[in-house]
Amino acid sequence: MKFANVEGSRREAEPGLSGVCPICSAAMLAKCGEHRVWHWAHRGIRQCDHWWEPETSWHRNWKxxxxxxxxxxxxxAENGEKHVADVKTVHGRVVEFQRSYLKPEERRSREVFYGSMVWVVNGCRRKRDLSDFYESLRGRQIIATGLLRHLVPLDQSALLREWSDSRVGVYFDFGIVQQDADRFGMPVLWRLSPKSQNGLAVLSPVPVASFIGAQRNGVPVRGFHVEVIKRTAKFPAPTVYWPSKRRRRRSTSWSQYKARLDRARARRRF
Ligand SMILES: [Zn+2]
Incomplete structure (x- = not known):
């Protein structure tokens, strides 16, 4: 965890600090190594919140x-059950960042427990998740009424099937994917609408900044307007996605990627 109680106040892990777990009050050690993000851990292997998953830098960056x-x-909960929400906004909404696989029953029990919540799901856990997802998008049908939404088949993507009967919004984070960057001009998350039906999922691209702003301000998440995309997209045709090359580049930061794109565009003029 990022925080533990140290002499009555919430503190981040620092070398030499010892603290107390906010859930079970057991002693915690500050783990400040080179390989993982600095965090607090229970002494031994004890883990009091079985919903908690080991924190990665992906989790930490999002939080x-x-x-x-x-x-x-x-x-x-009213029955005394306690869990640590990754983020709970002052507007009462819980945002959970999920990287590891969740059994359907467990996913449902968390949705019931938190009530008002959304998921942000790491789309790069398994090798095929990213390529299968974008393959599904190629078979998309645009529901062109105002905000851009796509209807896509569920059968090609295990990731989509696993989350398809969620009753809350699910946002897939694939990092920076070139075809999205070309089409939308900014980093996006893909929102899966709750309760997919008839083997079809409803997916909408959402700017990362809009997602964060909406949670911070307690307002609805805004997607892209179909007409705006048509006007501004530099490369409107969907490009074929080649996973092997992209994956190696995934660690590129957005600003690096943008700079490369700008340089390529500048060269093209001459
Ligand atoms: Zn504990």
Whole structure:
């Protein structure tokens, strides 16, 4: 975890600090190594919240998009059950960042427990998730009424099938994917609408910045307007996705990617 209680206040892990777990009050050690993000761990292998998954830098980067007192908030149900929400906004919404596989029953019990929540799902856990997802998108049908939404088949993507009966919004994070960058001009998440039906999923691209802003301000997440995309897209035709090359480049930051794109565009003029 990122926070533990140290002499009554929430503190991040620092070398030499010892603290107390906000859920079970057991002693915690500050783990400040080179390989993983600095974090707090229970002594031994004890883990009091079985919903908690080992934190990666992906989790940590996402949490850090929100004020620190919204991060790792202990959520109590009426029956006394307690869990730590990755982010709970002042508007009462829980945002959970999920990287590892979740059994359907477990996913449903978390959705019931938190009530008002959304998922942000790491789309790069398994090798095929990214390529299967974009392959599904190639068979898309655009539902062209105002905000851009696509209807895509569920059968090609295990990731989509696993999340298709969620009753809350699910946002897939694939990092920076060139075909999205070309089409939308900014990093996006893909929102899967709740409760897919008839083997079809409804997917909408959402700017990452709009997602974060909406959670911070307690307003609805805004997608792209179909007409705006038609006007501004530099390369409107969908490009074929080649996973092997892209995957190696995934660690490129958005600003690096943008600079490369700008350089390529500048060269093309001459
Ligand atoms: Zn604990």
């Amino acid at each position: 850090n998009q929100f004020p620190s007192d919204w991060q790792e908030v202990v959520h109590r």
